[in-house]
Amino acid sequence: MINVSIVGASGYGGGELLRLLLGHPQAAVKQATSRSHLGEYLYQVHPNLRKRTQLKFCDPAQLEPVDVLFLALPHGEAQKKIAGFAGLAGKIIDLSADFRLKDMALYEKWYGAPHAAPEWPARFVYGLPELHRAEMAGASYISGVGCNATASNLALLPLVKAGLIDPVSPVIVEIKVGSSESGAEGNAGSHHAERANVIRTFSAFGHRHTAEVIQEMGLSHVSLTMTAVDLVRGVLATAHAQVKPGVTTKDLWKAYRAAASENPFIRVVKEQRGIYRAPEPKVLAGSNYADIGFELDESSGHVVSLCAIDNLMKGAAGSAVQCLNLVMGWDEMTGLDFPGLHPL
């Protein structure tokens, strides 16, 4: 049993961490901080936690030493305070974008400003177990993952790992997202009357998570096009790529099945009947699974690869807890056994 604390626990990523860690058989939640909800019960902000904990949000200045510290701060804040946090815990698992990118030039290009602690990102393992499982055992620092990057990377992983796609052809990833992705802070466009019923392509190019796909997949010609739809939780990435000449559907099946057999949270969804024939975030709310699937047009070599996740789970807090398990040497699925709901 270890002690953990969560910094920035009133946001959606922090709330999901709380849910998972309060239910984790090997972890005890010691403190949870929030400046905006200081002194409130956790369950007043996260109503699902009522009767599960009597903890109140405390001030970050009151943080005490702990085994593992989780950071769920707005992007840009953790990098300013990382040295202080490192003094409180030997192991840090971050959820923000601050320590994901290893090349500081790439960071500056996509985030528009120099990194405040450029020596730190290299100390962090990129926080997607499906890509860096081996490096996680015993690691001290784990970065967050972008939810859209995760859906994209897991859609492309089987193709890239098996060397099936043409590295020169551009890869177009069309991403559809729910409203929780933009966080707990509202804005004019997130007002329900404006945000309901949308199909809103809010970014054709240039989403920051693109940098994580470039870094992790080693692809240079990749674009993410972002469309908001009427859903709270969930991301679907539909990636369009070109396979190398001669690649067949059978080759793809092999690659996708390998991904599922090597990773407990990856499932292949490719059915000929029924309602749920392809990956869909609808069935993943609250679960840490990443469902992947594909279709190949053999005549043209155009492959469509799909990945569905819950952006707050596999795309944020779920992967973070999975990383905790790997760092500590526990079973990878500990505390992450909720399978999602049908129907929802």
Next chain:
Amino acid sequence: MINVSIVGASGYGGGELLRLLLGHPQAAVKQATSRSHLGEYLYQVHPNLRKRTQLKFCDPAQLEPVDVLFLALPHGEAQKKIAGFAGLAGKIIDLSADFRLKDMALYEKWYGAPHAAPEWPARFVYGLPELHRAEMAGASYISGVGCNATASNLALLPLVKAGLIDPVSPVIVEIKVGSSESGAEGNAGSHHAERANVIRTFSAFGHRHTAEVIQEMGLSHVSLTMTAVDLVRGVLATAHAQVKPGVTTKDLWKAYRAAASENPFIRVVKEQRGIYRAPEPKVLAGSNYADIGFELDESSGHVVSLCAIDNLMKGAAGSAVQCLNLVMGWDEMTGLDFPGLHPL
């Protein structure tokens, strides 16, 4: 052809007024004011108006004299400036709560503060044509109506007018509402991720629109219980009352049919087959109809009376334009012919 201007046109009520008046064959929209969107094209805020008008929002200080002035300000503002507005136009149609209540004690009880211009409300006709049509011909000042009050009043109108309900028994009106009802200004609870998927009883007692039901229906024992659901436009009032001994379903049919035949925008919906057997706001978005219906438990005398409206139309801008038509002596339905959509 008359000139009209709209004060406070960037909100939802104001936007709906703009849509209706820009399409009205007898009215020309001269000015539309908004402090927060000063200088922007109307269509930048109300995207449905693109290619329909090149008007920009102007400052209220720049308002010019006009035949009819529509006020769509936040509650409390119009009463402070009414004398000035009256200097600009011989006829004023307000959408706010400022001039609805005639008894200043009732106003103060429900709005928590004395009225800033207590001599004015009595000059205004309460703006629901179904209740005050005769007084509207040639009137100078017309008040707004509360959307929930309108759904309640029209649910109760056939019963009250025909003297069918027991005036002593309490009347309980259960009201379900969409998110546009709370206006264009967001708050923490209107953030999509928090507001989607709700069944949220946000007011068990004490909603301010209750006062309009007390005033217009002459009922003293009436309560409105408000529940927000996942919808943008629409109100359904489900009113529970006790009929007088001996009142039958046939009596009710007669009263409801009379309401529909006397009022072009009232329809009775009470079918034995099909999907749409009772009033539903789903089919009313953008329309000025009020659909009413009922069920009577003859054994107990418990009647359930229903009224569905679009809160921004019959519950606000649609009734206001209907009032304009009556004030000017035009056909009551002018410019209000959109029938709603199926499906939506």
Next chain:
Amino acid sequence: MINVSIVGASGYGGGELLRLLLGHPQAAVKQATSRSHLGEYLYQVHPNLRKRTQLKFCDPAQLEPVDVLFLALPHGEAQKKIAGFAGLAGKIIDLSADFRLKDMALYEKWYGAPHAAPEWPARFVYGLPELHRAEMAGASYISGVGCNATASNLALLPLVKAGLIDPVSPVIVEIKVGSSESGAEGNAGSHHAERANVIRTFSAFGHRHTAEVIQEMGLSHVSLTMTAVDLVRGVLATAHAQVKPGVTTKDLWKAYRAAASENPFIRVVKEQRGIYRAPEPKVLAGSNYADIGFELDESSGHVVSLCAIDNLMKGAAGSAVQCLNLVMGWDEMTGLDFPGLHPL
């Protein structure tokens, strides 16, 4: 560790039972039947179960003896086959309406036909632990509960148990429900384009679950008015009743807190700040909690009591598994620890 099987496992109640029992530490799922999906993998119908089980739906005729048999058949079927099922398992937990009502006259009145096995209902404990916990220890037969009846009964329980409401005044329960309540079989009105965006009062009086409120609460003047809203999972019951003279808010607080302290799955939600001030099904999807709350108009004695549940959990499969735990003498919360999601 016991063996369990589920009859009628392709519906929504059966699917939720499968999710819970596959994750239950003390139960092993042996068989799951479905005539319409015979031979299919469970996960082809319930996509959340992919990678959790390799079981296929089998024919009910192939059922083998088991410790506990769960029945999730359409209403009316279990009563015809109950003797056969009783030959397969010493303990049966049913989800249908077939064994809920104890008075066969009441059954016939509300279900419109005589019961096919009138000697059986009396052998079943009504399946709501909050009402019949003591009788469940070691019991052989447990009935299902109506989801709307459960929301109504738990809204009324604190008031009735403490004797706070006037038994003569009519009790009006306004119930708002999601679409999963009507089951996995579609109909014209459940087609998404017709069912989305609804506020549809589909039953003013006469919903069959009323009989369970009459039986369990001992109330005679009670009506349930049913309104469908745009949500998949969830029920909110808003009950209107009259308290006895002199009953205060403080009395109510005491009664509601007692209900929460006596029942691990009952929580009182009554906050003065924040977004989630009253019970809401939005935060309960997948959870077995029943959130209750109230408002009292002390001047009139009109009390509004609220209860929110997930209709497939506390209103069906969750209560059934809670009953299993009580029947077996296990901790009541075993396998029911999922707290729901925020946001969703």
Next chain:
Amino acid sequence: MINVSIVGASGYGGGELLRLLLGHPQAAVKQATSRSHLGEYLYQVHPNLRKRTQLKFCDPAQLEPVDVLFLALPHGEAQKKIAGFAGLAGKIIDLSADFRLKDMALYEKWYGAPHAAPEWPARFVYGLPELHRAEMAGASYISGVGCNATASNLALLPLVKAGLIDPVSPVIVEIKVGSSESGAEGNAGSHHAERANVIRTFSAFGHRHTAEVIQEMGLSHVSLTMTAVDLVRGVLATAHAQVKPGVTTKDLWKAYRAAASENPFIRVVKEQRGIYRAPEPKVLAGSNYADIGFELDESSGHVVSLCAIDNLMKGAAGSAVQCLNLVMGWDEMTGLDFPGLHPL
């Protein structure tokens, strides 16, 4: 004033035609047929038409001669009966897929069977005024348009017409659609509990509307990927193409503005501020507008072109009425002036 009748008027396309034609100042609706709803009032199926018409659905065998006959039958039926329909009216406007494709080999490839009346398609003008306006004046036969084809064709029109895109590079159109697109007949996957909250890529390749993009845009390497989202009305096409070397954002602005100035129902939406910066179907429900926009990555030449429409309006009934206006020599916008709603 002309007489029109509608064959197959109980579906969604037929219902929308009814709404438009009942409100059209130059057309009188004489008959509306439906086999499944024979003898019912139109408003029992299309509840928005209550109090607008007392017509009942009649049998197609009872059709009388008329000036213009609208056909809204399921695909495949009109081609079998076209000779008979042609005997009833000199002008026919069809909504189905039966007469859209001119090359019978292309038809057979995409529809999987030979055409039943192969001499007829050539007599029909393809029913999108933005592509065939000149041919429509006085024409006798007008075909329907696929809603997804229309969104795709109008997204690509400015690029193709101005010769800005590389004709060799593949064009990938990602299309997101609401549930009304699949028609009024439900299926297992359209059941609300299964269809709500989806992001469901149901067709990666091979959607039949692709053939209309090939035919009308003259593109050979084009694919349509279809994703269903939680919305009733609306289509958004996000088209990815490669511009020719040297093409700039300025060139694109010119091409898009030209499309808007030549076509009354096309609008360019490309704003730097506000909530509605790009085309969105949310604001188009009930309107005949097609909103288009674009983003160009000048470094790579990758252009993203967007088109939003209401699938039942510009994608079906709205375009059909626009064609009627052009065929009859009336103002193109007659009866199509509803601008959509904000918010919705």
